[in-house]
Amino acid sequence: MSTRDAIGTLALPATKRRLPRQDKYAPYFFISPFYILFTIFFLFPTLFALVLGFLKWNSMGTPEWFALRNYERMFGDAVFWQSVGNTVFYASGSLFVVVPLALLEAMALNSKKLRFRTLWRAIYFAPIVTSAVAISLVFRMFYNREYGLLNNFIVALGGLPVDWLGNQGVAKIAVMGVVIWRWTGLLAVYFLAGLQSIPEELYEAAAIDGASSFQRFTNVTLPSLRPVLLFVSVIVLIGSLQIFDDPQILFGSGTPGGPGNAGLSIVQYLYGRGIGQLLFGYASAVGLFLFVIIFVLSLIQFRVFRGFEND
């Protein structure tokens, strides 16, 4: 562009000035890496899985059109529904046991009366930085019916040993034990951050008004923590519905679903059919079912918490 052209351009009103080409496309350039990766690693696989759910394919050769037979098979399989029930148990346990425990833990860690606060916080956060495989392997020894520490403790108290990983009635409880130990600390950190952002004046005002500890908790703490509660409950729900590594390693490679599939999760079921039996079309159908469930339940959560806000 010549000097005369440049001067002429500057003389025009701003609305009629044309942006140089790099300014016009620069924003797209900067956001493109994310969207390229998003397309390659999320959008395309998701759409491919959606289509694959209607095909019969073992990863070799040409896929065969299977219509709804994968879904018919899935909804008619008792083991699938068993995995759904187990997963609902894990999600419920996570939401109604782990989350409240984490909140109580955070409140304790936030207490001014607690000594060695930093040490306690480090202890409760330690499980997060520990390998999930290592945790599950140690818990497998902990739960061992013959030689596990837990049964030794129970027997020392006069009780009978429990077959934690071999009894269908307690297998899920054994998995929840790992989940509680592993995730309570991280969630407590989220709550702790939320608690520390609550203005002290609110508690002082409530105290002046004669509110008891419980009333301060329900009328000051919980409402103030609503955004954190929403965040925590959503990630807990999503994570617990996709639980895989804890039961998979706890029960071992021979029977990853536990005794009689008593601990089998939906993702384990999907993995077993997809990778173990090369039923990729069928596994995709299961994956899509799980995706829809998570999406719907997450939406319900948002609606519920929005309702609380309106109240």
Next chain:
Amino acid sequence: MKRFKLVALLVFCFCLTAVSMVQAQDAQDVTLTAWTHDQLYINYFEARLPEFQALHPEYNITFEPTVDSAAPTNALNAIAAGEPLPDLLGIERGAFPNFMRNGIVADNFLDLTDRIGDRRSEYAEGRWTIYSYEGRIYAIESSLTASVLYYQPAIFEAVGVEVPTTWEQVLNDVGPKLAAEGHAFTFATNDGSWFQMYFNQRGGQIFNENSEFVMGDETNRPLAIEVATYLQQAVQQGIMMVVLGGDVWSGATIPTAYQEGRLAGTVMPDWWASCCLKPGVPDMEGQWAAAAPPVWEGGGFATLNWGGTGWAVNSKSPNAELAWQFLEFMYLGKESQIARFQQINMFPTMFEAANDPAVTELEDPFFGGQKLGEIYAELAPDVPVWYQSPFGSAANTALGDNLPGLFDGSLTPEAFVDNVVNATQDAIDFGF
């Protein structure tokens, strides 16, 4: 002068030609790749590579193994992705059914049937069928996988029992006496292949030679119920100690049970001694013995078998012929079969090698100097035949899902067998 220059030029050209011919006769650099889940096989291959190299001076062979517990799965992924396979692949027995789907094994690996030829009859037939697809052999087995009873003589003597010869003796005599003193005869586990080990010994088959599902037919269903009934009674009487699938292969459960006497013995294949028994309780050397396993009074085979790894040759590799020669050298022939047993305790599948003094006279200090080879040699001709099927995974899953119910009594033996048959047949009928 001119003539001298001409002669010099001719001599120079001659020398150039000679040099190029010599260069053409230099060894060709070749890299043979291999994938397996077990380092033991690599140890054996590498130990004997110099011998193989000496037989093939025309090649300069580099051996590049990869040990990965998911080697068969990775191979399937590579096939699906169009990626190259290794020249040699060790396919664990349980993984072979997946290679039978849609003829994957026939499309990607060498048909070894004609290459093995008449030598087939020199080896245990059951170890050929286990890696066969539509009647053709695609892999060579690494071990006889015949089972023996590994036991602690001191416990048997203390309780005052002899080594039993039949399963009925175990259930009605030896087992209860051991259990009364807190000793289990062997372990039970919720792995479908474990059940199949006993079922096959009894003479039953889950699939036939055509890979058809036959467990529910009028011949096999009664046998399956008989075996299931036996196992349920043995578990509930404490004769078999239940160990979860994962704890069988890792962890302290079984070694601790051995050391404390909770497990007086184990009925497991030849590889159990090298993979698990000796490494698990090295300080118990000299306190163990071996004997032929019990047999079923109603009939069947002299031993049980489980597991194994078959080595296959990638048919699309440019080194396929050399890889086949490598495998043939390492696995076929009396000398190689004996060498493999001596180095990694994988018992010969070849009858002549199994009866060679180098095998039968080998004293094992872990077993108090006992000659285990003599026991295996007697069992070798009567190893059960194990037929595979693309739906082997479905059957194995169905068995594993229902074994806990059998053990704790919530399922009758009949219900157990029917559940397994129905679940497997359902998977087959649906076209998976």
